[in-house]
Amino acid sequence: MSHFPSFEVIPAVDVQDGSVVQLVGGERGTGTRYGDPVEAATRWIDAGARTLHLVDLDGAFEGERANADAIEAVVDASGAGVGLQLGGGIRTAEGARDLLELGLDRVILGTAAVETPAIVAEIDDTHPGSVVVSLDAKGGEVVVSGWTEGTGLDPAAAAARYEELGAGAILFTNVDVEGQLAGIDRGAVTAVVDAVDIPVIASGGVASVDDVVALKRAGAAAVVVGTALYEGRFTLAEAQAAADDAN
Numbered sequence: 001m002s003h004f005p006s007f008e009v010i011p012a013v014d015v016q017d018g019s020v021v022q023l024v025g026g027e028r029g030t031g032t033r034y035g036d037p038v039e040a041a042t043r044w045i046d047a048g049a050r051t052l053h054l055v056d057l058d059g060a061f062e063g064e065r066a067n068a069d070a071i072e073a074v075v076d077a078s079g080a081g082v083g084l085q086l087g088g089g090i091r092t093a094e095g096a097r098d099l100l101e102l103g104l105d106r107v108i109l110g111t112a113a114v115e116t117p118a119i120v121a122e123i124d125d126t127h128p129g130s131v132v133v134s135l136d137a138k139g140g141e142v143v144v145s146g147w148t149e150g151t152g153l154d155p156a157a158a159a160a161r162y163e164e165l166g167a168g169a170i171l172f173t174n175v176d177v178e179g180q181l182a183g184i185d186r187g188a189v190t191a192v193v194d195a196v197d198i199p200v201i202a203s204g205g206v207a208s209v210d211d212v213v214a215l216k217r218a219g220a221a222a223v224v225v226g227t228a229l230y231e232g233r234f235t236l237a238e239a240q241a242a243a244d245d246a247n
Contacts, residue, residue, distance in 0.1 A: 056088030124166030193219035
């Protein structure tokens with residue numbers, strides 16, 4: 001499956017304790033629950049999603065994958081033709097390969113990629129193009145460990161480094177605006193897009209169809225949308241149509 005032949009709006013299915021949730025500003029305990037992961041996944045596929053963005057939130061915070069059963073159920077329910085990417089708690093090349101063998105198309109590495117950059121090349125060796133490196137920025141620097149620890153890394157410079165190591169795409173999340181329906185920071189996205197040739201998937205703060213269009217115009221290959229879709233601010237079809245029409 002090629003990466004994003006055209007701009008995509010990607011629904012987020014964030015799983016905590018076996019349920020779909022959306023956090024506000026990355027804070028644990030702020031989540032609104034939205035039911036069963038398989039139901040959510042099926043709903044977005046029926047609505048036209050070409051890719052789903054799965055996150056094991058317990059894995060992201062605890063450092064180990066905690067919702068494996070729910071994720072496997074989503075993989076089984078999604079079938080061929082839908083791209084699946086998963087992040088949260090993937091800490092080893094072996095763990096990433098297991099997931100790719102299970103049927104996921106891409107694995108998203110955050111903390112592990114920052115702490116052990118060589119892991120990106122290791123996975124890319126056996127599953128070329130399957131690694132998405134997740135760079136979360138807060139106040140203009142890359143943060144790790146559930147957004148609690150600063151690294152001093154500039155997001156654009158970090159993105160370029162991971163491209164050299166074999167990353168197939170960059171997931172760029174602006175944590176300052178995550179989950180708050182407050183709109184996006186287009187400049188931060190543009191800087192990362194300009195630094196690499198691989199696709200940049202933007203995430204965080206999307207509140208309106210205008211935000212989706214702005215991210216496309218900033219050069220993002222795709223955008224992950226969570227809260228705004230679950231809260232019915234706009235439909236997946238509306239967002240995709242607006243993006244398709246925008247130049």
